[in-house]
Amino acid sequence: MLLTIENLRVSYGNIKALHGISFQVDEGEIVCIIGANGAGKSTTLRAISRLIPVEPGSKITFDGKNLLDYPADKVVAELGISHVPEGRRLFENLTVMENLRLAAFARKDTAGIARDMERVFSIFPRLKERINQKAGTLSGGEQQMLAVGRALVSARRVMLLDEPSMGLAPLLMMDVFKALKDINKEGTTILLVEQNARMALQFAQRGYVLETGNLVLEGKSEDLLNNPDVKKAYLGG
Amino acid sequence: MALLEVRNMTHWFGGLRAVHNYNLTIEKGQIRGLIGPNGAGKTTIFNLITGVYHPTEGTILLEGEDITHLEPNEIASRGLGRTFQNMRLWRYLTVLEHVKMARYSKLTYGLVGAFFGTAKREAEEKANTELAMELLDLVGAAQFADQLVTSLPYGIQRRVELARALATEPKVLFLDEPTAGMNPEELIQMMEIIRKVHDQIGMAIFLIEHRMKFVMELCETIQTLNFGEVIAEGTPEEIRNNPVVIEAYLGKEVEV
Amino acid sequence: MTTETVSPPSTRQRFRAALLKAWEPYRSVPLLGWLVAILVAVGLERLVGLPLAYLLGMSKVPALLGVVVVLSDPIRIPSVLIYILLIYVVPIGLVARFTAPLFNRIAAYLMRYPLLVTALVHLLLLYADLHLWASISDYRILVARLTMIAIIVTLSLNLVNGYMGEFSCSHPGFMALGAYTASVFTLVLFVNDNRFGEAIFPPSWGPYFFPVGLVLGGVVSAIGALLVAIPSFRTRGDYLAIISLAFMFVVKSLFENMEVVGGARGVANQPDYATLPIVFVWTVLSVWIMNNFVRSTMGKALNAVRDDELAATAMTVDTRKTKMVAFLFAAFWAGVAGGLFAHVLHYINPDTFGIRKLAEVLAMVYFGGLNSVTGSIVGAVSLNLISEALRPLEIYKWIIIPIMLILIMIYRPTGLVAFTEFEIEKLFLPKGETSKGAGHGTA
Amino acid sequence: MAFFLQNLVNALQWGSFYALIAIGYSMVYGVLFLFNFAHGDIFMVGAYIGFFVSTGLLALASTGVVALPEGVTLALVLVLTLIISMILNSFVGMLVERIGYRPLRNAPRASAAITGLMIGIILETGNLAILGPQRRLFPDLIPTQTITVAGVSITNKKMLIVGISILLTVALHQFVQRSKWGMAMRAMAYDYVVVPLMGIPVNTVALMTFGLGSALAAAGGILYGTAYPVLDPNMGILFGWKAFVAAILGGRGSILGAGVAGFLLGFIEIFVATIFPSTMRNLIAFSIIMIILTFRPHGFFGEPYSARLRL
Amino acid sequence: GPAAPATIKIGINAPITGDIPKVGEGTKFAAELWLEEIGGTINVGGKDYKVELVIEDNESKGESAAAVNTKLITQDEVLVIVGPQASKQAVPAGAVANDLETPMISPWSTNPATTKDRPWVFRTPFLDPFQGPVIANFVTDEFGFTKAGVLYDIASDYPKGLAEYFKQAWEELHGEGSVVAFESFTTGDTDFSAQLTKIMDAGAEFIFAPQYYNEVALIVKQAHELGFTGPIVGSDSWGSAETVNLCGEDCYGLFFSTHYAAEGATGATKEFIDKYNAKYGYVPDDVAALTWDSLNIVKTAIENCGKLTGDIKADRKCVRDAMANIKEFHGITGDMTFTEEGDPIKCAVIVRISEEGKFTFYKQVCP
Numbered sequence A: 001m002l003l004t005i006e007n008l009r010v011s012y013g014n015i016k017a018l019h020g021i022s023f024q025v026d027e028g029e030i031v032c033i034i035g036a037n038g039a040g041k042s043t044t045l046r047a048i049s050r051l052i053p054v055e056p057g058s059k060i061t062f063d064g065k066n067l068l069d070y071p072a073d074k075v076v077a078e079l080g081i082s083h084v085p086e087g088r089r090l091f092e093n094l095t096v097m098e099n100l101r102l103a104a105f106a107r108k109d110t111a112g113i114a115r116d117m118e119r120v121f122s123i124f125p126r127l128k129e130r131i132n133q134k135a136g137t138l139s140g141g142e143q144q145m146l147a148v149g150r151a152l153v154s155a156r157r158v159m160l161l162d163e164p165s166m167g168l169a170p171l172l173m174m175d176v177f178k179a180l181k182d183i184n185k186e187g188t189t190i191l192l193v194e195q196n197a198r199m200a201l202q203f204a205q206r207g208y209v210l211e212t213g214n215l216v217l218e219g220k221s222e223d224l225l226n227n228p229d230v231k232k233a234y235l236g237g
Numbered sequence B: 001m002a003l004l005e006v007r008n009m010t011h012w013f014g015g016l017r018a019v020h021n022y023n024l025t026i027e028k029g030q031i032r033g034l035i036g037p038n039g040a041g042k043t044t045i046f047n048l049i050t051g052v053y054h055p056t057e058g059t060i061l062l063e064g065e066d067i068t069h070l071e072p073n074e075i076a077s078r079g080l081g082r083t084f085q086n087m088r089l090w091r092y093l094t095v096l097e098h099v100k101m102a103r104y105s106k107l108t109y110g111l112v113g114a115f116f117g118t119a120k121r122e123a124e125e126k127a128n129t130e131l132a133m134e135l136l137d138l139v140g141a142a143q144f145a146d147q148l149v150t151s152l153p154y155g156i157q158r159r160v161e162l163a164r165a166l167a168t169e170p171k172v173l174f175l176d177e178p179t180a181g182m183n184p185e186e187l188i189q190m191m192e193i194i195r196k197v198h199d200q201i202g203m204a205i206f207l208i209e210h211r212m213k214f215v216m217e218l219c220e221t222i223q224t225l226n227f228g229e230v231i232a233e234g235t236p237e238e239i240r241n242n243p244v245v246i247e248a249y250l251g252k253e254v255e256v
Numbered sequence C: 001m002t003t004e005t006v007s008p009p010s011t012r013q014r015f016r017a018a019l020l021k022a023w024e025p026y027r028s029v030p031l032l033g034w035l036v037a038i039l040v041a042v043g044l045e046r047l048v049g050l051p052l053a054y055l056l057g058m059s060k061v062p063a064l065l066g067v068v069v070v071l072s073d074p075i076r077i078p079s080v081l082i083y084i085l086l087i088y089v090v091p092i093g094l095v096a097r098f099t100a101p102l103f104n105r106i107a108a109y110l111m112r113y114p115l116l117v118t119a120l121v122h123l124l125l126l127y128a129d130l131h132l133w134a135s136i137s138d139y140r141i142l143v144a145r146l147t148m149i150a151i152i153v154t155l156s157l158n159l160v161n162g163y164m165g166e167f168s169c170s171h172p173g174f175m176a177l178g179a180y181t182a183s184v185f186t187l188v189l190f191v192n193d194n195r196f197g198e199a200i201f202p203p204s205w206g207p208y209f210f211p212v213g214l215v216l217g218g219v220v221s222a223i224g225a226l227l228v229a230i231p232s233f234r235t236r237g238d239y240l241a242i243i244s245l246a247f248m249f250v251v252k253s254l255f256e257n258m259e260v261v262g263g264a265r266g267v268a269n270q271p272d273y274a275t276l277p278i279v280f281v282w283t284v285l286s287v288w289i290m291n292n293f294v295r296s297t298m299g300k301a302l303n304a305v306r307d308d309e310l311a312a313t314a315m316t317v318d319t320r321k322t323k324m325v326a327f328l329f330a331a332f333w334a335g336v337a338g339g340l341f342a343h344v345l346h347y348i349n350p351d352t353f354g355i356r357k358l359a360e361v362l363a364m365v366y367f368g369g370l371n372s373v374t375g376s377i378v379g380a381v382s383l384n385l386i387s388e389a390l391r392p393l394e395i396y397k398w399i400i401i402p403i404m405l406i407l408i409m410i411y412r413p414t415g416l417v418a419f420t421e422f423e424i425e426k427l428f429l430p431k432g433e434t435s436k437g438a439g440h441g442t443a
Numbered sequence D: 001m002a003f004f005l006q007n008l009v010n011a012l013q014w015g016s017f018y019a020l021i022a023i024g025y026s027m028v029y030g031v032l033f034l035f036n037f038a039h040g041d042i043f044m045v046g047a048y049i050g051f052f053v054s055t056g057l058l059a060l061a062s063t064g065v066v067a068l069p070e071g072v073t074l075a076l077v078l079v080l081t082l083i084i085s086m087i088l089n090s091f092v093g094m095l096v097e098r099i100g101y102r103p104l105r106n107a108p109r110a111s112a113a114i115t116g117l118m119i120g121i122i123l124e125t126g127n128l129a130i131l132g133p134q135r136r137l138f139p140d141l142i143p144t145q146t147i148t149v150a151g152v153s154i155t156n157k158k159m160l161i162v163g164i165s166i167l168l169t170v171a172l173h174q175f176v177q178r179s180k181w182g183m184a185m186r187a188m189a190y191d192y193v194v195v196p197l198m199g200i201p202v203n204t205v206a207l208m209t210f211g212l213g214s215a216l217a218a219a220g221g222i223l224y225g226t227a228y229p230v231l232d233p234n235m236g237i238l239f240g241w242k243a244f245v246a247a248i249l250g251g252r253g254s255i256l257g258a259g260v261a262g263f264l265l266g267f268i269e270i271f272v273a274t275i276f277p278s279t280m281r282n283l284i285a286f287s288i289i290m291i292i293l294t295f296r297p298h299g300f301f302g303e304p305y306s307a308r309l310r311l
Numbered sequence E: 001g002p003a004a005p006a007t008i009k010i011g012i013n014a015p016i017t018g019d020i021p022k023v024g025e026g027t028k029f030a031a032e033l034w035l036e037e038i039g040g041t042i043n044v045g046g047k048d049y050k051v052e053l054v055i056e057d058n059e060s061k062g063e064s065a066a067a068v069n070t071k072l073i074t075q076d077e078v079l080v081i082v083g084p085q086a087s088k089q090a091v092p093a094g095a096v097a098n099d100l101e102t103p104m105i106s107p108w109s110t111n112p113a114t115t116k117d118r119p120w121v122f123r124t125p126f127l128d129p130f131q132g133p134v135i136a137n138f139v140t141d142e143f144g145f146t147k148a149g150v151l152y153d154i155a156s157d158y159p160k161g162l163a164e165y166f167k168q169a170w171e172e173l174h175g176e177g178s179v180v181a182f183e184s185f186t187t188g189d190t191d192f193s194a195q196l197t198k199i200m201d202a203g204a205e206f207i208f209a210p211q212y213y214n215e216v217a218l219i220v221k222q223a224h225e226l227g228f229t230g231p232i233v234g235s236d237s238w239g240s241a242e243t244v245n246l247c248g249e250d251c252y253g254l255f256f257s258t259h260y261a262a263e264g265a266t267g268a269t270k271e272f273i274d275k276y277n278a279k280y281g282y283v284p285d286d287v288a289a290l291t292w293d294s295l296n297i298v299k300t301a302i303e304n305c306g307k308l309t310g311d312i313k314a315d316r317k318c319v320r321d322a323m324a325n326i327k328e329f330h331g332i333t334g335d336m337t338f339t340e341e342g343d344p345i346k347c348a349v350i351v352r353i354s355e356e357g358k359f360t361f362y363k364q365v366c367p
């Protein structure tokens, strides 16, 4: 197992967001987590990328190493886990190019960086047109492209995606997911969080269902897609 | 005379033409949709009509009056209410205060009232509280009235935003992706709320969405935008089958 | 996506629980009860304070709750503690606790009358407390007056820095405008003075016209505020910070260059119009009016503008007007406070209204709590008392106070009691189970 | 003409100090988006560190451990003092960041500003408490040589000071605009929470920003000491506030802007004092600034931005 | 309290922190030295009273000085107050002392307003209106100059007042416009190049700079760097050991008027200087000397009062009257008599800074 989460507990002040969830992601897999608003999906991703502290007793192992030993920037730089955060969180005062260059901050391989940038531009040609525009003035969808682009440049082993489809036009959404599939084929493991459960399950191999801080279901995507409870609650009947 | 009319509106951001030769007429009580690829200029059109930006060219008429160069708050008080793509709520105000705030331009008690707490102020504030509670009830968020918005679930925040926009007594309501970040269940709830609101108040609605189920079921007519220009306009059925729209926006395997 | 600290350790919680338990019986004491209890204590101090102090080996009634004594003369700590216990803590505790039912009934009874009557009763009691406490020594009177003036300044700055979320540095300038205007007003009209010559009106009229001078000072500083507001509110950003800072320098420099008002030497001989009751009345007035303002939708619009200006305009809020009104209003009160200040000290010079004053006022606002009427009062009172009390530490005072403030900022970044206003109606309600019905019935 | 030129020369030197301090402000303000009101006092600390380092070095030199010609020794001492003090002062800046700012990352910006103000007061009072009330005389590291050209007297000191200031301004500007660390600083100004997601160590970036700003302040302090050799604990206050004004006048985030505005402030002050009664220096200088900001609200090089105090 | 032995409390209102901490230090040191000197007691009417000093910091702020006085008077119940030093604090603090009827003597404040119409307030130094002409006459006699340049701090009471009195005196001697440049700056300024350039441009033969030691060093050095070669003349505020420490050789050979000359002092003055120097390691400033004198004036007044009743109000009145009645006092800063206003009439001394950096007596000028 590449990524093993055991008994993960997180709280925001007095609000308990995760009550001790455990799950695994294998090398090369696409796994998705679905759940209602406020279930704790984003919190899970934030905990893995060490943006928020976890409570004692939680364990996260990555590739045999204790992930909790690494601070947030090392999780990206040394473990190779990148994260497209909820709400994009671009550096709106910097240009598109600067955002991408920053994403490669910890990387030393100039050639590799150049290759990855090209790749981003080939997936999202729109970004290339906007290369010197400040990220803050991009349209919502363009911003989402840039957010995914940044993750592609910053680290390639595992990608944590938080609602990448939000605000994307249907056609573009297809494009993004196709690109993600390609990236996965090249060996990047993907952990995806989505509101659009149907889309997510069609895209992923396995899925977990999160409800108010607890994992209530897990299984192969097809199984979940056909599960009546899931259908009722998350697929719009 | 149309309720709202936009004539030949064009807007440039520096060297980028975000909107080109855009026209729109909305009549009382209509629900109309605006779709288009990301970056097509939809939000910009909203911003132009509601006065956040002033168009480089073109005129905007509300009930025959030119509102092109008015400030956003003036436009809002004349009857164009809106919500935002990325919800702009006020961090330190309660839900009730949010809705009451939208009554700002309707207040008449003035500074004297604000400073000295006159009887007139008490009466007005009370009336506004009642109205706000009614609106919150309408969108189903009344039980959160005294909470700060930051602690609320996303779906509820969207409803609060809607109630807030309604409190400005809009003649036309602009909704920018009202279901972004919602799951299908919540999407359906939102749709019902909007229908209910429309039935009760009867204002016109102009909305942007990427979720086709929502647009197609709610709107009477839909405009499709690409590169700042309208490429198609028509009923949901026409739009769904329009090859230009499919090419530019929907894609082949549309999931509805 | 903020990183919050984990829940506090359990020992702290247990301590808190114990404290809360001890406090339990006092929850049902209404404000009225507290005020009367304090009245008893200060009355007691008047009667037996001095003999008790002698008995404990002190030559005087300890000022400011004895902190001054403690620091300059640590051997006296036990005496001071005993004194405070006997004169303040025990009497207040006992009276408050055992008269609670009585005063709850009286408070409930008062509810039947208009709010104004209830408020007046409370204010009279509050003033009686203050008067009895302070008039034991001139030092207490001076500190009390300066502290109340600080409350006005702090609250008015909080309007801008807290409620409106801008960073204004011009308050010393506004105070200066008010102070000079009011001083010139009284000196020219009511004082025979070698700078401005013979009084125009009989000096005995002075106290009656003093409010006019104060208001005039407030108006002048509001006009000054216009000079800051017009350029700074054209665009968003930190311009207010910088323009207001420039404004403060300009005002200071202006008075330094104005020979008519003594230039750098300042103006002296302001008559003693700002007595304890006068300052009290103005303070109550300012708190009441500002509290009214921030609680109205008009005032709340400030918060909306601060939290998201674009959303505010889209919701019909006239943001420019809102900001202007609040800023001028705040400047007005700073001007009034300046006028009072000049008449308490009987002397002002441009140097009084410089960077140091700014640091002081800012400290009070942020110490007490942003966006908070209560916080402003807490901040002004505590920092004033602390800074008086720590005087014996000389130089170290200015190391200890900043450290305290830094700690507050670290552990409570928005200040001690941020985001609270009074609800005047609720303040006067009877407390405890007996009164629940009564409160709601009349509110 | 000579009169005018003389004032121009004077103004250049005076502006250099504003420029050097304004840059430090701009680093933290423009980059981390914080008001670092302690910066003026960090400048003061830098000057004092420079004082102790240089007197120490001079004492060492006078023991005759190294026998070099007078001029060379002084030049060496100056260079060493600059380097050592800049390093030491950058630690002071980092300490300030660590104590006063890091715990406040999630707090309103204004709160951090207050902490800065308080740290400043602690530095002033601490200096007074530790070193006592007497002023210090900064050693004369550059023996003055006055050249008179067409009635204008120019000293070697002035030229050196102006030269070093311009050099440092340009160097820092390049660093912030071009290097990836500079970019990381600007990113952090916008949204520090997600900065680590790019693999950027946030704390290091913050420390670096404060460190660099403080190193420049030390350079400013030392040059200041050579020109105005009387040091006192409060010397940074007014300087700091004025440089703060210059930093914003230059435009947010623009190092170059801060430098230019610093020089401009120097010019305004000197020329106001020349043309008007000099008492009106602050009055007119700040009125001019208010007017400039009215018509160019984003400063010289700044871009419009809408961020505000986060509460 | 009543049980405690009878003590006399003397309040000291000093600027220990703030702009002029060195002044505060000098005040404090001189007061402590004085206490030692008198053996901690004063004999009044045959009874020894223990003397207690209550030293308070006024942070060099006007309002704070007023608060300190109020506290000293009402809380500590001091018999008499010595201080504050600078006029900026002495003017407001004097108002408090006068209102609360407590005698106060400022050792250093030279502004007329401090004592004017205040029967309870006294001072030890001569006034600015006296010192101005002293300097004008001296320069005229010594150098025969006719064109003066003045550079002073407008935001500070003392330099501003003195500069104006000097200007008046000079123009009386040499006619309207003979002060060719009258330039000012604001407290905290360190660059005077613009003003100096203007002064030189106007053709001033010398510069009068009634500033404090820290500014003196900067003004003199900058003037020399700009190529000014004429003399720069100062006032009593130069009279600090710090002046030479900071200014160094640039100041050698310059003149200033002051209360006493440390170098070559004789008698009681020398004794004081030596004691101070032995205890604190530097030659006392004029502030210290004046504080010393003030305390001795206070002591004399208390002794002259003849009897302390224990009723603080009556005793204060008694001390005040005694103080007002001192007609002749031989202090280390010269002999003085007091006017109606409570101001001394005394001689000034012109000091020359020697080539060794010592303050040497040059001549005495009496009113």
Ligand SMILES: Nc1ncnc2c1ncn2[C@@H]1O[C@H](COP(=O)(O)OP(=O)(O)OP(=O)(O)O)[C@@H](O)[C@H]1O
Residues within 6 Å of the ligand: A012, A015, A016, A017, A035, A036, A037, A038, A039, A040, A041, A042, A043, A044, A086, A195, B151, B152, B153, B154, C001, C002
């Ligand atoms: N910064 C925060 N402070 C306090 N509570 C928070 C914070 N962030 C999240 N929460 C709470 O933690 C819980 C889990 O939130 P999280 O954002 O992980 O949900 P989610 O599943 O990602 O939901 P969504 O679909 O809305 O993104 C929710 O109850 C939320 O209100």
Ligand SMILES: Nc1ncnc2c1ncn2[C@@H]1O[C@H](COP(=O)(O)OP(=O)(O)OP(=O)(O)O)[C@@H](O)[C@H]1O
Residues within 6 Å of the ligand: A137, A138, A139, A140, A141, A142, A167, B013, B016, B018, B036, B037, B038, B039, B040, B041, B042, B043, B044, B045, B085
């Ligand atoms: N302030 C601005 N300055 C420069 N360009 C801008 C600005 N605002 C928007 N744009 C550009 O204008 C175009 C239209 O943006 P707009 O936000 O209207 O798109 P949209 O149709 O709402 O897209 P989405 O569905 O992704 O939200 C985009 O290409 C965007 O980059």
Ligand SMILES: [Mg+2]
Residues within 6 Å of the ligand: A041, A042, A043, A086, A162
């Ligand atoms: Mg989420």
Ligand SMILES: [Mg+2]
Residues within 6 Å of the ligand: A139, A140, B042, B043, B044, B085
């Ligand atoms: Mg949009």
